[in-house]
Amino acid sequence: MADHHEHHAPTGWRRWLLSTNHKDIGSLYLWFSFAMFLVGGLLAMVIRAELMYPGMQVVDPDFFNQMTTTHGLIMVFGAVMPAFVGLANWMIPLMIGAPDMALPRMNNWSFWILPFAFAILIGSVLMSAFGPGNPPAPNFGWTFYAPLSTTYGPASTDFFILSVHLMGISSIMGAINVIVTVMNMRAPGMTMMKMPLFVWTWLITAFLLIAVMPVLAGAVTMMLTDRHFGTSFFDAAGGGDPVLFQHIFWFFGHPEVYIMILPAFGVVSAIIPTFARKPLFGYASMVYATASIALLSFVVWAHHMFTVGMPLAGMLFFMYMTMLISVPTGVKVFNWVATMWRGSLTFELPMKWAIAFVILFTIGGLSGLMLSITPVDFQYHDSYFVVAHFHYVLVSGAVFSMFAAVYYWLPKWTGVMYDKFWGEVHFWSSLISVNLLFFPMHFVGLAGMPRRYADYALQFADYNWWITIGAFWFGISQLFLLWVLIKACFLKKGEKATDEVWEGADGLEWTVPSPAPFHTFDTPPVVK
Amino acid sequence: MAEDKLSRVNRRSITKLMIAVVCMFGFAYALAPLYYAVCEALGIGGRTNSVPIVEVPEGMQKDEDRSVLVQFVTRSAQGMPWDFEPMERSVRVHPGEIKAVNFRVRNRTGEDMVGQAIPSLVPGQAAPHFKKTQCFCFDQQPLVAEGEEVMPMIFYLDPAIPRSVTTITLSYTLYDITERARAGEVAARQAP
Numbered sequence: 265m266a267d268h269h270e271h272h273a274p275t276g277w278r279r280w281l282l283s284t285n286h287k288d289i290g291s292l293y294l295w296f297s298f299a300m301f302l303v304g305g306l307l308a309m310v311i312r313a314e315l316m317y318p319g320m321q322v323v324d325p326d327f328f329n330q331m332t333t334t335h336g337l338i339m340v341f342g343a344v345m346p347a348f349v350g351l352a353n354w355m356i357p358l359m360i361g362a363p364d365m366a367l368p369r370m371n372n373w374s375f376w377i378l379p380f381a382f383a384i385l386i387g388s389v390l391m392s393a394f395g396p397g398n399p400p401a402p403n404f405g406w407t408f409y410a411p412l413s414t415t416y417g418p419a420s421t422d423f424f425i426l427s428v429h430l431m432g433i434s435s436i437m438g439a440i441n442v443i444v445t446v447m448n449m450r451a452p453g454m455t456m457m458k459m460p461l462f463v464w465t466w467l468i469t470a471f472l473l474i475a476v477m478p479v480l481a482g483a484v485t486m487m488l489t490d491r492h493f494g495t496s497f498f499d500a501a502g503g504g505d506p507v508l509f510q511h512i513f514w515f516f517g518h519p520e521v522y523i524m525i526l527p528a529f530g531v532v533s534a535i536i537p538t539f540a541r542k543p544l545f546g547y548a549s550m551v552y553a554t555a556s557i558a559l560l561s562f563v564v565w566a567h568h569m570f571t572v573g574m575p576l577a578g579m580l581f582f583m584y585m586t587m588l589i590s591v592p593t594g595v596k597v598f599n600w601v602a603t604m605w606r607g608s609l610t611f612e613l614p615m616k617w618a619i620a621f622v623i624l625f626t627i628g629g630l631s632g633l634m635l636s637i638t639p640v641d642f643q644y645h646d647s648y649f650v651v652a653h654f655h656y657v658l659v660s661g662a663v664f665s666m667f668a669a670v671y672y673w674l675p676k677w678t679g680v681m682y683d684k685f686w687g688e689v690h691f692w693s694s695l696i697s698v699n700l701l702f703f704p705m706h707f708v709g710l711a712g713m714p715r716r717y718a719d720y721a722l723q724f725a726d727y728n729w730w731i732t733i734g735a736f737w738f739g740i741s742q743l744f745l746l747w748v749l750i751k752a753c754f755l756k757k758g759e760k761a762t763d764e765v766w767e768g769a770d771g772l773e774w775t776v777p778s779p780a781p782f783h784t785f786d787t788p789p790v791v792k
Numbered sequence: 793m794a795e796d797k798l799s800r801v802n803r804r805s806i807t808k809l810m811i812a813v814v815c816m817f818g819f820a821y822a823l824a825p826l827y828y829a830v831c832e833a834l835g836i837g838g839r840t841n842s843v844p845i846v847e848v849p850e851g852m853q854k855d856e857d858r859s860v861l862v863q864f865v866t867r868s869a870q871g872m873p874w875d876f877e878p879m880e881r882s883v884r885v886h887p888g889e890i891k892a893v894n895f896r897v898r899n900r901t902g903e904d905m906v907g908q909a910i911p912s913l914v915p916g917q918a919a920p921h922f923k924k925t926q927c928f929c930f931d932q933q934p935l936v937a938e939g940e941e942v943m944p945m946i947f948y949l950d951p952a953i954p955r956s957v958t959t960i961t962l963s964y965t966l967y968d969i970t971e972r973a974r975a976g977e978v979a980a981r982q983a984p
Binding site: 366367436439440443444447448449474475476477478479480481482483486494497500501502503505508511512515573574575578 | 798801802805806809810812813814815816817818819820821823824827828834836869908910914916917965967968969972975
C-alpha cells in the first residue's frame with residue numbers, strides 16, 4: 265500500500281507534537297488517558313489506604329480531601345473523557361470511510377492542551393504533598409461546591425479554574441471536530457441510519473459537549489470573579505446564592521455523566537453483534553434511545569440536590585424525569601440481550617468485557633433508579649451508596665467498555681493479536697476485584713457511612729478492610745493491561761492479525777489492512 | 793467532493809457550532825437571573841421581599857381565628873466579629889396583624905465596620921406571604937468601633953397564608969461587607 269502521501273509523514277518527536285493524523289492523535293489521547301487512569305488510580309489507593317482501618321493512619325484529613333477531589337477530577341476529565349475522544353479519533357474516520365478528521369490542526373491543538381491542563385492540576389497536588397507550608401491542592405470535592413471553592417477555597421483553586429478552562433476548550437474543540445467529520449465526511453452511500461452505532465453515540469455525545477462544557481466554563485468563571493473581582497454570584501453577603509452554584513454545576517454535571525457513558529453504549533453495540541454473529545437487534549431503537557437519553561439529561565439535574573430544600577412539585581418533576589431515563593436505557597439493555605439471544609456466541613476477550621459491562625452497568629443503573637426516588641434519596645444522599653452507584657456505572661461501565669474497545673480494536677491498531685493469557689488474567693482479576701471493591705460500598709452506604717470523610721465509625725471497619733483489599737487488587741490488575749499494551753504496541757509480539765481480525769466483524773474499519781496504514785480511505789469507499 | 797467545497801461546508805458547520813458554544817456560555821450567566829426569577833415567581837427559596845412594602849393592602853383584616861408562631865434565628869458569618877441577637881426569640885401573630893420586632897447588634901472590634909444581614913425563611917411556601925414594611929436587611933448597617941444599635945423590623949403575614957403553616961422561622965446571617973462598602977463609596981464619590 266505504498267501511496268503518494270507517505271513522504272509527508274514526519275518522524276521522531278515531530279511526528280507526535282506536530283501530528284495532524286487522526287490515528288496518531290488517537291493514540292496520543294489513548295496513552296494520555298491511560299496514564300491519567302494510573303495517576304487517578306494512585307490517588308484512589310491513598311484514599312483506600314487511609315480507609316482500610318478506622319482512625320487516622322496514613323494522611324491527614326485535609327490531604328485526604330485533596331485526594332478525593334483530584335481523584336474525581338483526573339478520572340472524569342483526564343481518564344474517561346480523553347479515552348473516548350481518542351477512540352473517536354481512531355475509529356470514526358475508519359468507520360465512516362473518511363481519510364481523516366475534518367479539522368486535523370484543531371485536532372492536534374485539542375490534544376496538546378490536555379497535558380498542560382493536567383500538569384497545572386497535578387502540579388498543585390505535588391506542591392501540596394512535597395512542599396511543606398504550601399497551600400493545599402483543591403480540597404472541596406470534584407463538584408467544587410461554593411462556598412467551599414469560593415470563600416474557603418485554597419490558593420490553588422485558581423490553578424484548578426485555569427485547568428478546567430483548558431480541559432473545557434479541549435473537549436469543545438474535540439466535539440466540534442467529531443460533529444463536522446460525521447456530518448460532512450461520510451463515504452458516499454453512508455446515510456445517517458447506516459452509520460455504526462458508535463458513530464451515532466459519539467455524534468450525540470459531541471452535541472452534549474457543545475451544550476454543557478460552556479456552562480462549566482461559565483461556572484468556573486463566576487467562581488473566579490467571585491474570588492477575585494468582587495462579584496457575588498454565589499456569595500449570600502453580596503446578594504448571591506450558593507444553591508445557584510449547585511444548579512449551574514449540575515446543569516453541566518448531569519449531561520456530563522451521559523457524555524461519559526454514551527460512547528460506551530456505542531462500543532458495546534459494536535462488539536456484541538460481532539461475537540453473537542448477528543446484526544444488532546433494534547438498530548433504529550438504539551439511535552432513538554440514545555437521543556432520548558441525551559434530551560432527558562437536560563431536565564434531571566436537580567436529582568443531585570434533592571436535599572437543598574425544593575418545593576414538592578420540583579422534587580416530583582425531577583424524580584419522574586429521572587425515572588423516565590430508565591426506559592430508553594432499558595431499551596438498550598434489552599437490545600443487547602436480544603442480540604445475544606440465539607446467536608452463535610463465542611467469548612473472546614472483547615466479548616467478555618462487553619458482557620461484564622452489560623451486567624455490571626445494569627447493577628449501577630438499578631441503584632441509580634433507587635437514588636431517583638426522592639424520599640429514599642434523602643437517606644442515600646452523600647453516603648457510600650452513591651459512591652457505589654457511580655463507580656458501578658463509571659468503572660464497570662465506562663472503563664470496562666474502554667477495555668472492551670481496546671481488546672477489540674487493538675489488533676487493527678497494532679497488527680498483532682493481544683497476549684491472550686495476560687489479557688484473560690487482566691479480565692478475571694479485574695472482574696472479581698471490582699466487585700469486591702464496590703459492592704460492599706452499597707452496604708456501608710445504606711448503613712449510614714457518609715462519603716468524603718477520612719475516618720468512619722467502628723461498625724464499618726470490616727467492610728472497609730475488604731473494600732481496600734479489592735481496591736489494591738483492582739489497581740494491581742491494571743498493570744496486566746499495561747503489559748498487554750506494551751507487548752502489542754511497542755514489542756509488536758503476538759499472533760499476526762488478519763485484516764478482518766474477527767470472524768463475525770462487520771464495518772468499514774475491517775476492510776483496511778492490519779495494522780491500519782498511516783493513511784486510509786484516500787478514495788472514499790462506496791457503501792451499499 | 794472538491795477540496796474547497798468541503799472546506800466551505802466545514803467552515804459553515806464550525807461557525808454554527810461556535811455560535812452554539814458562545815450561546816451556551818451566555819446561558820450559564822443567564823441562569824443566575826433566571827434562578828431568582830423562578831424562585832420569585834414560585835415563591836420558593838425562602839426569599840422574602842427585598843424592598844419594603846410601602847402600602848398595606850386596603851381593608852386587610854386581622855384573622856383572629858388563628859395565629860402563627862414566628863421564630864427568629866440570628867447568626868454572624870464566619871469572621872464577622874459582631875454580636876447579633878433578636879430581642880425576642882419568637883412572637884405569636886395573627887395573619888393581617890402588623891408587628892414590630894427588634895434586633896440588637898454590637899461591633900466588638902475597635903474599628904468602624906459595615907455589616908449586611910441576609911434573611912432566609914422556612915417553610916419556603918410561607919415566604920411570599922411574609923411581608924416586611926421595614927427591615928434593617930434592606931440597607932447596609934454601618935457601625936462605629938465598639939458601637940451598639942437596636943435595629944427594627946416591621947412585618948405582617950398576608951391573610952392568604954396557607955392554614956397548614958403554624959410556625960415560621962426567619963433566620964438572619966450577618967456578613968462583613970466593610971471592604972466592599974468602602975470600594976462602593978470610592979466609586980460613588982468618583983461618579984459625577
